[in-house]
Amino acid sequence: MARPKVPLLSVDRIADAALELVDSGAPFGVNALARKLGVTPSSLYNHVDGRDGIIELMRGRFAAEAGAQLHDGPWDEIVAETLRAQRRMYARHPNLVPLIVGKTITDPFVIASYDHLASTLVAAGFPDDEVLGVIALLDAFAIGFGLDLASPHDIWQPDGETQTLGRLIADAPHGDERSDRAFELGLDLLVESLRGRLARTRG
Template sequence: MARPRTPVLTAARIADAAMELIDSGKPFGVNALARALGVQPSSLYNHLDGRRAIIELVRGRLVERYLAAIPDELPWDEAVELVVRSERRMYTEHPHIVPLIATETVTDAAAIASYDQMAAILLRGGFPEHEVLVLIQLLDAFALGSGLDYAAPEDVWEPATPTLHLTRLLSYQPSGKVRSDQAFEIGLDMLLTSLRARLAAHRHTQADGS
């Protein structure tokens, strides 16, 4: 009688299974992933070094699916907007993944290349080198937060006691995804406006010093 074949493991198959497991909201770990793949945990350890490595595989898979290369001729602010919108879509479609990838050091090659691309966009736009990584962190935090906000309850605030202003202001506030989309659009506009002003101030300072 032929022995049952062991499922062939590839980086893509491991990453896809991990994403499906995390998206389901079930407990995530090496043993749980091995069960989902129909293999022994030792088989996974033959391909990667534990839970952190799996998370990095997932991060890379997300980058491959959502973050395409940005044309060099695109103005820096349009490029930044495109990346942030793509990241937000990535995080809103996979909210359970956000806490995992946000707490691990980025090592995946595709993710590193994506951040490197963002650095190139900002440098090409004229931002000073010593600020570029700080700005990238700021943009990343905004996209991550927007992804988590998309998974928030339908009604974020429900005062049980009298308030000075909140209860009245809630009458202007949409709920659910409409509220989240509105907050994202306003926030993105504020970020881009602030970045343009900061760049203009930097250029003005440079001109005065030349």
């Protein structure tokens, strides 16, 4: 029998299949992924470094597909662009969040993105001993609003009368529009707070 012209496995195919598996809500693991690909678990280890390696493949893949780019510009524009890109990627793959938050980041593309953000903040004047804390704050913000974008069309549904909440819900947008408005409001508040902290640091 002739050998197939296209290899049965590749890093790209493994990453795609792993994301499909996680997005489906099925339990994730090396054995489950091997079954999905129709190969033995040992075959996967020829291409990836076990479960952690597969998670990093997915992290790098979804970061790239979200359109995160390393642009130069004012620090506040870089922060806003980074948060919008991160929100998109978390919203597209909400089931992946518990896997990646429990795994040390090693993917070269993602490391380069964080390095660019850290360098931007340091160059803007944020103290070295605060930059990692600011990045952690930005990460938490992006994860929260990424999951919010994947939330139900209606967030609140009171059964009875309320003092204020019911009226606000009736007058407010729903679905993606609600999430987009809340994100942009939160982004404005966050960036404005960082501007104020930076001004106090410089003063």
